[in-house]
Amino acid sequence: MATIDIRSVRKSYAQTEVIKGIDCAIADGEFLVMLGPSGCGKSTLLRMVAGLEPITKGEIAIGGRVVNDLEPKDRNIAMVFQNYALYPHMSVYENMAYGLKIKGMPKAEIDAAVKEAARILELGPFLDRKPRQLSGGQRQRVAMGRAIVRKPQVFLFDEPLSNLDAKLRTQMRVEIKRLQSQLAVTSLYVTHDQVEAMTLADRIMVMNAGVAEQVGTPLEVYRRPASTFVAGFIGAPAMNFMPGRMGADGRSVGVDGGLSFTLAEGAAAAGRPVTLGVRPEHLHPANEIPDATTIALRVELVEALGADTVVHGRIEGTSGPILARLPGTARVAIGDVLPLAPAPGELHLFDAETGRRMAA
Amino acid sequence: MIARRSWTDAIPHLVLILGVAVFAFPIYVALVGSTWDAGTIGRGRLPLVPGPDGWANYDQALFGDRGGRISYVPVSQMMWNSFVMAMVITVGKIVISLLSAYAVAFFRFPGRMVFFWMIFITLMLPVEVRIVPTFEVISDLGMVNTFAGLTVPLIASATATLLFRQFFLTIPDELVEAAKIDGAGPMRFFFDVVLPLSRTNIAALFVILFIYGWNQYLWPLLVTSTREMETIVIGITKMLGTSDAQTDWNLIMATTILALLPPVAVVIAMMRTFVKGLVDGDK
Numbered sequence: 001m002a003t004i005d006i007r008s009v010r011k012s013y014a015q016t017e018v019i020k021g022i023d024c025a026i027a028d029g030e031f032l033v034m035l036g037p038s039g040c041g042k043s044t045l046l047r048m049v050a051g052l053e054p055i056t057k058g059e060i061a062i063g064g065r066v067v068n069d070l071e072p073k074d075r076n077i078a079m080v081f082q083n084y085a086l087y088p089h090m091s092v093y094e095n096m097a098y099g100l101k102i103k104g105m106p107k108a109e110i111d112a113a114v115k116e117a118a119r120i121l122e123l124g125p126f127l128d129r130k131p132r133q134l135s136g137g138q139r140q141r142v143a144m145g146r147a148i149v150r151k152p153q154v155f156l157f158d159e160p161l162s163n164l165d166a167k168l169r170t171q172m173r174v175e176i177k178r179l180q181s182q183l184a185v186t187s188l189y190v191t192h193d194q195v196e197a198m199t200l201a202d203r204i205m206v207m208n209a210g211v212a213e214q215v216g217t218p219l220e221v222y223r224r225p226a227s228t229f230v231a232g233f234i235g236a237p238a239m240n241f242m243p244g245r246m247g248a249d250g251r252s253v254g255v256d257g258g259l260s261f262t263l264a265e266g267a268a269a270a271g272r273p274v275t276l277g278v279r280p281e282h283l284h285p286a287n288e289i290p291d292a293t294t295i296a297l298r299v300e301l302v303e304a305l306g307a308d309t310v311v312h313g314r315i316e317g318t319s320g321p322i323l324a325r326l327p328g329t330a331r332v333a334i335g336d337v338l339p340l341a342p343a344p345g346e347l348h349l350f351d352a353e354t355g356r357r358m359a360a
Numbered sequence: 361m362i363a364r365r366s367w368t369d370a371i372p373h374l375v376l377i378l379g380v381a382v383f384a385f386p387i388y389v390a391l392v393g394s395t396w397d398a399g400t401i402g403r404g405r406l407p408l409v410p411g412p413d414g415w416a417n418y419d420q421a422l423f424g425d426r427g428g429r430i431s432y433v434p435v436s437q438m439m440w441n442s443f444v445m446a447m448v449i450t451v452g453k454i455v456i457s458l459l460s461a462y463a464v465a466f467f468r469f470p471g472r473m474v475f476f477w478m479i480f481i482t483l484m485l486p487v488e489v490r491i492v493p494t495f496e497v498i499s500d501l502g503m504v505n506t507f508a509g510l511t512v513p514l515i516a517s518a519t520a521t522l523l524f525r526q527f528f529l530t531i532p533d534e535l536v537e538a539a540k541i542d543g544a545g546p547m548r549f550f551f552d553v554v555l556p557l558s559r560t561n562i563a564a565l566f567v568i569l570f571i572y573g574w575n576q577y578l579w580p581l582l583v584t585s586t587r588e589m590e591t592i593v594i595g596i597t598k599m600l601g602t603s604d605a606q607t608d609w610n611l612i613m614a615t616t617i618l619a620l621l622p623p624v625a626v627v628i629a630m631m632r633t634f635v636k637g638l639v640d641g642d643k
């Protein structure tokens with residue numbers, strides 16, 4: 001129904017620039033999640049798409065039509081807010097019907113649309129209640145109902161689940177995913193929760209300080225993070241980083257502490273300062289991985305999570321902590337020295353200066 | 361346990377009963393006084409039980425000509441004047457302050473804070489302070505002895521504007537934005553969302569402002585000179601002072617009781633709304 005094109009969009013408040021030039025094309029029916037730490041400008045970008053914030057520079061087009069100068073109501077969008085933003089004095093029915101009433105839709109059609117939304121969201125028994133008589137999850141469903149009755153071209157979500165408890169969050173996440181694929185409406189979804197992002201998204205835009213660090217499918221973002229920021233932000237526990245230097249052969253990296261790792265693909269740039277990354281889940285007992293550089297990890301802390309055991313430790317002679325995620329059956333005690341090795345092809349190489357991915 | 365509970369209940373009750381007695385006793389005396397003839401009260405020995413003349417007193421106060429004495433306006437006329445004055449002041453103030461508070465709270469326009477502070481400063485100048493210049497203006501406009509002259513200067517003040525502004529600031533931005541996306545323009549948002557949410561505040565203010573208007577003394581005294589425009593508060597004070605013969609205490613007390621009724625009626629009418637607001641008021 002609608003594509004969204006974000007072209008070199010910038011946003012400044014007075015002197016401070018909070019969105020520093022973002023480009024992104026979102027396909028029809030795609031679910032794009034904007035993920036990033038608090039304050040990185042996710043909401044600001046979403047609100048510019050919604051028309052709630054003026055666009056300082058650049059262009060946003062919805063369905064091929066530039067919407068920079070259109071009012072929110074003329075953009076054919078619907079938005080779900082973090083705090084639900086339901087009208088407290090209106091019943092669930094009136095909350096959902098309000099937008100349609102303003103549009104001047106005939107009463108019978110409004111009634112049909114609201115009843116249909118209530119059926120999809122299982123809100124039938126609550127139509128006469130006021131928002132304050134509903135639980136958090138029900139309120140959020142009303143907010144979604146208000147969005148879907150309008151049959152918009154675009155759904156916008158701003159951290160819609162962050163006020164719910166963990167269990168409800170999981171449940172609503174599934175529900176949102178189901179609804180979105182059922183209705184096939186192009187969606188932008190803001191969150192700082194990577195699990196939400198990974199599970200909901202067709203593609204994720206990882207944002208940091210007003211720039212889009214990477215746009216890619218969840219697996220791309222996990223497997224080939226475009227920068228140290230993305231690498232550190234996606235995945236829990238976070239990726240281990242080791243500062244080092246490219247060897248003369250352009251294939252091996254010597255890291256602080258004297259170890260040397262050989263990369264699957266070369267990156268040239270001999271002698272360059274680099275950051276080598278490896279995820280905790282890709283460190284395995286050294287005897288399982290032949291011909292790999294062995295890391296001798298002195299264990300400082302053991303977190304037994306049941307399915308996994310997360311080991312915090314240090315390589316002799318280096319300062320940075322290294323985490324490893326071992327199977328829950330691993331027997332590890334504090335003070336042990338574990339011989340670990342990275343799985344083949346699971347090393348990530350970043351330029352130490354720019355933080356951008358080099359190869360591997 | 362039960363004994364203790366009744367003991368701790370007793371003290372607040374005692375205090376309340378004492379308080380009610382202190383406040384209610386003078387009203388009771390007035391009520392009783394309005395049912396005796398002037399002679400009985402005049403002798404200074406007012407019985408504390410109702411007397412036989414209530415009907416006659418009220419009838420005479422409301423509609424009577426008071427035995428042909430000059431310069432007399434029936435209480436019904438004065439009550440009507442007071443009622444119109446209080447009502448116009450109340451409604452006028454609420455409407456104007458709702459609108460100005462809406463502008464100041466929800467819109468960014470040049471000089472917004474300047475206007476806000478200008479409104480705020482008028483709070484510091486009560487009617488009495490600006491009474492002379494105000495009278496000058498009203499009389500130049502030819503509004504002496506009119507309802508307009510009686511009410512307009514009292515409508516312009518900031519108390520309610522400030523109150524509504526503070527309330528409006530508690531309406532979450534997200535709600536405003538949700539309405540924008542729903543396509544509600546500023547006026548629609550005002551009538552469909554802001555106004556219904558303000559109901560409790562409006563009801564409370566209505567009571568306060570109605571009583572404020574009803575009790576006005578100095579300004580009506582100044583701006584009305586004809587008998588037809590006299591308000592009840594002024595009427596009562598005149599009954600007290602000007603009488604050359606015996607003071608008609610029975611009529612004064614009947615008038616006082618009558619003067620109480622409209623504010624009481626307003627309180628009772630509005631009570632339901634703001635009690636409902638308090639009960640509903642959880643977020």
Ligand SMILES: Nc1ncnc2c1ncn2[C@@H]1O[C@H](COP(=O)(O)OP(=O)(O)O)[C@@H](O)[C@H]1O
Nearest residue numbers: 013018036037038039040041042043044045190
């Ligand atoms: N109205 C505003 N005026 C000035 N700065 C703002 C305003 N709104 C947001 N910001 C700033 O813009 C940055 C991005 O905000 P936001 O988009 O809300 O972040 P996020 O949603 O990613 O947490 C923040 O640093 C915030 O302080």
Ligand SMILES: [Mg+2]
Nearest residue numbers: 042043044159
């Ligand atoms: Mg935000």
